[in-house]
Amino acid sequence: MTKKITLLVSLILISNVLSAQTKKTKFLYQDARQPIELRINDLLEKMTLEEKVMQLNQYTLGRNDNANNMADPINDIPAEIGSLIYFSSNPELRNRVQRKAMEQSRLGIPIIFGYDVIHGFKTIYPISLAQACSWNPDLVQQATAVAAQESRMSGVDWTFSPMIDVARDGRWGRVAEGYGEDPYTNGVFAVASVKGYQGKDLSSPVKVAACLKHYVGYGASEAGRDYVYTEISDQTLWDTYLPPYEAGVKAGAATLMSSFNDISGTPGTANTSLLRTVLKEGWKHDGFVVSDWGAIEQLRSQGVVEDKKEAAWKAFTAGVEMDMMNQSYDKHLAALVKEGKVGQQILDDAVKRVLRIKFRLGLFEKPYTPEIAEKERFLLAKSRAIAARLAEESIVLLKNEQNALPLAGFKKIAVIGPMSNSKWHLLGSWRAHGNAEDASTIYDDIKQEFGNKIKVSQAQGCDFDGSDQSGFVEANRQAQEADAVVICLGEKANWSGENASRSSISLPVIQEELLAVLKKSGKPIILLISSGRPLDLSRLEPMCDAILSMWQPGTTGGKAIAAVLSGKINPSGKLAMTFPYSSGQIPIYYNHRQSARPNQGKYQDIPIKPLYDFGHGLSYTTFEYAELKASSSSIKVSETLTVEVAVKNTGNRDGMETVHWYIFDPVNSISRPVKELKFFQKQFIRKGETKVFSFQIDPKRDLGFVNAKGEKFVEAGDYYLTVKDKKIKLELLKE
Numbered sequence: 001m002t003k004k005i006t007l008l009v010s011l012i013l014i015s016n017v018l019s020a021q022t023k024k025t026k027f028l029y030q031d032a033r034q035p036i037e038l039r040i041n042d043l044l045e046k047m048t049l050e051e052k053v054m055q056l057n058q059y060t061l062g063r064n065d066n067a068n069n070m071a072d073p074i075n076d077i078p079a080e081i082g083s084l085i086y087f088s089s090n091p092e093l094r095n096r097v098q099r100k101a102m103e104q105s106r107l108g109i110p111i112i113f114g115y116d117v118i119h120g121f122k123t124i125y126p127i128s129l130a131q132a133c134s135w136n137p138d139l140v141q142q143a144t145a146v147a148a149q150e151s152r153m154s155g156v157d158w159t160f161s162p163m164i165d166v167a168r169d170g171r172w173g174r175v176a177e178g179y180g181e182d183p184y185t186n187g188v189f190a191v192a193s194v195k196g197y198q199g200k201d202l203s204s205p206v207k208v209a210a211c212l213k214h215y216v217g218y219g220a221s222e223a224g225r226d227y228v229y230t231e232i233s234d235q236t237l238w239d240t241y242l243p244p245y246e247a248g249v250k251a252g253a254a255t256l257m258s259s260f261n262d263i264s265g266t267p268g269t270a271n272t273s274l275l276r277t278v279l280k281e282g283w284k285h286d287g288f289v290v291s292d293w294g295a296i297e298q299l300r301s302q303g304v305v306e307d308k309k310e311a312a313w314k315a316f317t318a319g320v321e322m323d324m325m326n327q328s329y330d331k332h333l334a335a336l337v338k339e340g341k342v343g344q345q346i347l348d349d350a351v352k353r354v355l356r357i358k359f360r361l362g363l364f365e366k367p368y369t370p371e372i373a374e375k376e377r378f379l380l381a382k383s384r385a386i387a388a389r390l391a392e393e394s395i396v397l398l399k400n401e402q403n404a405l406p407l408a409g410f411k412k413i414a415v416i417g418p419m420s421n422s423k424w425h426l427l428g429s430w431r432a433h434g435n436a437e438d439a440s441t442i443y444d445d446i447k448q449e450f451g452n453k454i455k456v457s458q459a460q461g462c463d464f465d466g467s468d469q470s471g472f473v474e475a476n477r478q479a480q481e482a483d484a485v486v487i488c489l490g491e492k493a494n495w496s497g498e499n500a501s502r503s504s505i506s507l508p509v510i511q512e513e514l515l516a517v518l519k520k521s522g523k524p525i526i527l528l529i530s531s532g533r534p535l536d537l538s539r540l541e542p543m544c545d546a547i548l549s550m551w552q553p554g555t556t557g558g559k560a561i562a563a564v565l566s567g568k569i570n571p572s573g574k575l576a577m578t579f580p581y582s583s584g585q586i587p588i589y590y591n592h593r594q595s596a597r598p599n600q601g602k603y604q605d606i607p608i609k610p611l612y613d614f615g616h617g618l619s620y621t622t623f624e625y626a627e628l629k630a631s632s633s634s635i636k637v638s639e640t641l642t643v644e645v646a647v648k649n650t651g652n653r654d655g656m657e658t659v660h661w662y663i664f665d666p667v668n669s670i671s672r673p674v675k676e677l678k679f680f681q682k683q684f685i686r687k688g689e690t691k692v693f694s695f696q697i698d699p700k701r702d703l704g705f706v707n708a709k710g711e712k713f714v715e716a717g718d719y720y721l722t723v724k725d726k727k728i729k730l731e732l733l734k735e
Contacts, residue, residue, distance in 0.1 A: 029364070030108075036359045040352050046107060049334050052351045055082035055109065056316075057323050057330045058290065061097060062088030079105035082354055083290075083322060086113040086156055089122070089433045091369040094155030098367050109355075110363035114158040114290075117208070117432050118177055119143075121150035122378035123555055124427050124434035125387040126394045127496075127532055128163060128189070130551035132179035132576035133617070134393035135658040135682045137192035143390050144196025146383040149206040153377045154433075155369045157361050158209040160257060160290075162193035164244040165214055168587040170577070171224025173500025176429055176532030176552065178219065180576030181589040181614060183240050184677045187247035194251040202254065203362025205370075212248040214259035214292060216274060217241045221261060224586070225501045227298075230261045234708035235670065237263075237274075242710070246283060254287045254357050258320050260295050267302050269295045275319030278710065288321035288353035296326040308332065313341055321350040379438060384556055391553040391560035393656070396573035397546070397618040398537075404524050404545035406567030406620060410483035412455040415443045416475045416518065418464045418511070419488035419530050425464075428532055428552025429497025438555050442488055442528065445558035449566050457482065461518075464492050465508040472517050479521040486565065487515055488528045489540075493552060496532025504583045506536040519543040528561060534579040538611055549573075567620060572656035572682070574617030581611045590614035591673035594666075615660050621651030621687065625724050634731040637699045637714055641730070644694045645723050649685040658682040659693040663702060664720040670705060675722070678702045697721075699732055 028034055029043035044052075061073060061084040074097045077084065081101070086094060094113060102108045119127050125143045126134075134140070144162075151159060163177040164186040179189040190212060197210040217237065220230040232241065245256070258275065259268035268274065269291055279285050299311040312328035313336050323329040336342040358364065397405070407413060419425060420443045423436035443458040450456060461475035462468060479485045489511045494500065506512075519525055527544040529535060532552055541547065548571070550561050563569040580588045584603070588610050595601060602608040626646040635641045647657055661679040665672045679695045679702070697703070704714035716734040720727055 032365050036356065039359060039364075040355050043107065043109070043355060044348055044351060047351070049337060051080055051107065051109075052347060053329060053333045054078060054080040055351050055354050056321055056333065057081060057327070058083040058085060058114070058325065060085045060087065060325065061113075062086050062093060074100055080109070081111055083112045083114060083158075085324070086115050089154040091153070091155045091371045095368045095371070102367050110358060110367040112157050112209075112354075112358055112361065112363065113155055114160060114211075115151065115156045115432070116161070116430055117147050117151050117156065117159040118161050118163070118430035119147075119428065120387065120432060120434060120554060121147050121154065121156070122433045122435070122438075123147075123150060123380075123383040123387050124431050125390050125554045126557070127176045127428045127552045128178055129176050129180060129532070129577060130394035130553065131390060132185055132189055133396050133551070133573040134390060135574060135680055136390075136393055137188050139386070139390050139393060140189055141192040141196035142386050144193045145199070145206075146386055148197045148199070148208045150377055150383070151208050152206050153369065153372060156208060157363065158211065158255070159197060160211045160213060161197070162190055162210065162248070163213050164190045164248060165217075165219035166241055166244065167219035167577070168589040169221070169224040170505045170533040170535070170580070171502050171583065171586060172219065172221055173226065173429075173496045173502070173532065174218070174498055175534075175577065176496040181578060182576065182591065182677050183243040185576055186244035190244050190248035190253075191251040194248055194253045198252060198254065202360045203366070205366070209254035209357055209361060211255040211257050211290065212245055212253045213257035214261075214268070215245055215256045215279070215289070216259055216268060217263050218259040218261050218268070226499050227260045230263055232263055238706045238708060238710045242278070249279070249283045249285050254360070256285070256287070256289050258289055258291050258295060260292050260298065262302050267299055267304060269320055270299055270304060270314040270318045272318040280319060282710070286353065287357050288350070289319055290322040291315060291320050291324045291326060293325050296320065296323055296328045309336070312336065316342060316350070317346065321353050379555070387554055388556035388560055391550075391557045392563060392569045394551060394553065394573050395560060395564050395571050396549040396575055396616075397571040398549055398579070398612055398616070399541065399544060399547040400618050401545050404526060405548070405565065407454070407484060407526070407565050408567065410454055412457070412482045413446075413484045413486055414478040414482035415446055415456060415458045415486045415488065416461045416478065417488035417514065417528075418460055418462060419490050419528065420458055421460060425490070425493045425530065426553055426557045428493050428554065429500065431493070434555065440558045442558045442561055445562040446486070446565065449559075449562035449568070461514045462510045464511070466510055469510070469513065472514060475514065476517050476521065479518045479523055482523060484524040484526065485518050485521065486526045486528060487518055488530070489515065490528075490530030491532060493532075496552075504536065505533060505580070505586075506583065507540070512539055515540055515543055526565070534575075534577050536580060536582050538581050541611065567653075570620045570653050570655040572617070572619065572658070574615050574658050575612055576614070578610045578614045579612035581607050581609065585610065591675055591677070593671050593673055619651075619655045619657070621649055621653040621655040623655075623657050623685070624648045624650045625726055628721065628723060628726050628728040630728055630730065633729070634733055635697070635699060636733050636735055638735065640696055640698050642694055642696045643721055643728065644692050645726065646690050646692050647685065648690040649687050652687055654684065654686045656682055656684050659723055661695045662722045664722065665703070665705070665717070666720070667717060668705060668715055670707060672705060697730070703732055
């Protein structure tokens, strides 16, 4: 891969030399030796009102670029356009449009090309929810770096990722795109993703600008329905929904995307308090904010503006710099400036923010993408290896009665179910340019994994939904002839993602019926679940000896699950989102606040506890936790202390274990959750070996809280630190 990247850099240098020969540097903004802010100011002084406005608009390219079409798609693209959503993976088309911008616009301002690269560009790795279950941010950083390399080398400079909406309702399809129910977890993976996408130098030919979305509170959509109202108090905004975005901004995220949702009466796209007061003034973010697709125009649907012109005014003055596919700014912003409704200063600030990211990406010096063959860009051996490892570490062993897994001592296994022979649905939603043909099926990978050791048969049994049971007979026959049954159930790829809300998170009845038929065979039942959300497994769980959640694992997912089944890989994933006992418990999450009557207020018809808690995940080995040891039992706000726990692998296999450190503050001026995750760490522990996990506590960071104004504070008193079933009391002293 190093040689390929070296070749890429050489080609870019040659391209820059040729470009410099054809177009001499005339102005300060074209001089790469000058500081970026000076270049921005110089360029801004030369821009007309119309040129400024066009920099704040985003159109699309690549949906209609068939060579047999009569019209050239670039004919409809203004040379002065600020950004394009690029649906192609062909650098040649991108370069033709970029050349138009560089040579036919008056000032030669390059276009920034964006795309939804959510969990891989061509090499598709597990969905974000699965990534969180790996509890390995370093590995996620490597995976997003692969996505950045494939994207930038294909003409995409900017990804609309990561999504860091805290989500607690599995009915919402977009839980697949985020990192689960916990604010701290979302923040950690936000930082990892930003680092992977952007690296240390945005102008690198293998890095892209990141975009934190959706700012903010989109995950609180009522009843899990997309685009709808959200009722979020200021307190909950600050203690739950804003922390991941603050972490991402501090990590250097270049851009953010405003959210669709109406937040307690003010839509995110028109929310001056959040976009200006918090983001720009409070957190000092100097990049730009892009609207979600059509979100500015949709302010009319949300009942806060009368027409598209007023929508443009509200969104722009609130702090949305770029208009994604609304055609509100290009049609109305210049008029709003001339009418005095939008001031020159706010306009110039917005344009500066967009130009700043273009300069940081190096687009003025390197506007074109080298046209390198796909085999040099996509699915490189190292890239596939990273995707495979992330898939392995994301798999969660939910149940394993009588050590049903790993599969051993069997001569024949039957692989059954609608997911068993599918490639497409393994890739999940938002698969970018992922191709099913680059993946392999679970059935094929199980056959390859076991080779001649175990005979493997396959039957579909039924489709994902519907009522056709005609395949049950063959599935049952194969189950009767086998020693064990691996049943592969789950969701289609498009059952999760945007606009994929579901009233129930149970699997369709036909899949449950297939499992019930196979259970009657009397053979061990291993359930593999593929999904983009937590599922209601309450009726399936009693019929299974073991359950593995593989989520939507991507291009290499089949190989990962086969390796876990055989025992070559010891599963280490732990849930980043609670699996409810039933949909009736939703929303259900671990870090709820304390109840007025802890022993009452329970459901009368179902258990109060979820089926599988946040942080749940089994292993093929066992781990024994020692008592927690603190460097001191008391601490002042200005001090730090260290708490350690020794974890011993007491089983017969090497394995990885993640330790989650929780804080509980029982008495505070503002009520706090019963548990708050403050730190996690994952380590590889050989059988018989003991590893020490440690957590250094900074009272302001780890014991403190935030009020409804976003002000952070910490109060003296007793705090409890828990790990598994181990607990220790810490006293925070008054200064």
